[in-house]
Amino acid sequence: MNIFIAHINGQIAELTSEESWHCTKVLRMKAGESIHLIDGTGNFYEGTLSVVNEKKSIATIQSGPKQQNKHPYYLHLAIAPTKNIDRMEWMVEKAVETGIDEITFVRCKNSERTVIKEERLIKIAESAVKQSLQAYIPKINGLTNFNDVIKSDADLKFIAHCEENHKKTLKDFELTNRKSLVLIGPEGDFTREEIDMAKKEGFSEISLGQNRLRTETAGLFVVSNFSIIHLK
Amino acid sequence: MNIFIAHINGQIAELTSEESWHCTKVLRMKAGESIHLIDGTGNFYEGTLSVVNEKKSIATIQSGPKQQNKHPYYLHLAIAPTKNIDRMEWMVEKAVETGIDEITFVRCKNSERTVIKEERLIKIAESAVKQSLQAYIPKINGLTNFNDVIKSDADLKFIAHCEENHKKTLKDFELTNRKSLVLIGPEGDFTREEIDMAKKEGFSEISLGQNRLRTETAGLFVVSNFSIIHLK
Secondary structure (H helix, E strand, O other), rough: OOOEEEEEEEOEEOOOOOHHHHHHHHOOOOOOOOEEEEEEEOOEEEEEEEOOOOOOOOEEEEEEEEEEEOOEEEEEEEHHHOOOOOHHHHHHHHHHEEEEEEEEEEEOOOOOOOOOOOHHHHHHHHHHHHOOOOOOOOEEEEEEEEEHOOOOOOOOEEEOOOOOOOOEOOOOOOOOOEEEEEEEEOOOOOOHHHHHHHHHHHEEEOOOOOOOOOOHHHHHHHHHHHHHHOOO | OOOEEEEOOOOOOOOOOHHHHHHHHHHHOOOOOOEEEEEOOEEEEEEEEEOOOOOOEEEEEEEEEEOOOOOOOOEEEEOOOOOHHHHHHHHHHHHHHHOEEEEEEEEOOOOOOOOOOHHHHHHHHHEEEEEOOEEEEOOOEEEEEEHOOOOOOOOOOEEEEEEOOEEOOOHOOOOOOEEEEEEEEOOOOHHHHHHHHHHHHOOOOOOOOOOOOOOHHHHHHHHHHHHHHHHO
């Protein structure tokens, strides 16, 4: 099943230029064909293509909106981008498939990467949303300084680092119907200073288990934690 | 910290040729240097390099064995390889980092890939073991026919497929101290016939949540389920 992202206005769905191109040039769809649509804010629609153009295609809504059954939490993952950008790209794809609300890339003391192609990561997130049959497009924020990230608004704030001490796990907290912010550090981990700054801002230190996980694996593991805890 | 895989015989550790090459040519280590070792069956050692040769290096054990704190379950993941082998390679890396005991690649009716470079996947698994500071090297089995896989020995057998019906999740089962076999299907999913055959062999149908996950994401999600359920 192909899903397209569109701006919905009453009974009219206007496909983005990229979606129009995919619809016309790749799938060679024609006017009159029925089409599955999402608005990116949680709603599914079905429509019929009226105008089919590689720059701008339009469909008439036949049914919907049908709301996506949203997971009962808000997860904001703040992660230091890896030196190898492919690892971040797959993490974004997998995090979106598994279920996430917001991703921010963090500039830390030990960050090995200082540039992020936000646009490309947003595209990856959008196709993962469609591929996994969701209707919400998570928010993807570009590189942000650690000091600003730790001041972000959230009900629960967590920092996962590799320093040895007795830490709790995400299972020890009540995450349901709360907004959580989880910080994952760079390959070189957070500095002691960064950890202390985060703790001053109300962050709880958490453990992701005994294995030393790569940055991108840790990020996805956190997303899986929220999903699995709420699995019904 | 660099960890090397070695054959341990009394106080003598013999590095595999590949590890010897890495030790000498990449890290340029010299006789007399101390080295961290694993035997691949759960034991950590520390030793001192005595013979340093790109084909065969030898270390004398100084301390160990120290047993890895093994997770309290046995997870055998049986998964249909994806058309794009990169997706299987990262799944193997991430599954090993997260914690797995055995992976078998399954030849299904709808499989898009009929060849697996087992050796390469074993190498990926080995480096993931070392990178995540573990001492157990999981078993990686090559392509096996669906009919043989469903007859594999396990205390609990699960099949995850996309057909709509009321399914349980892994959280509904007692997985601790048991050997579990979990089957993940190809991009085109299992056929109805395959699902029925598995059920006849005692497999329980499970759901991995409401999002449609890619094959490799589903595989890793299962591994994360076991790890998170047992997170302390």
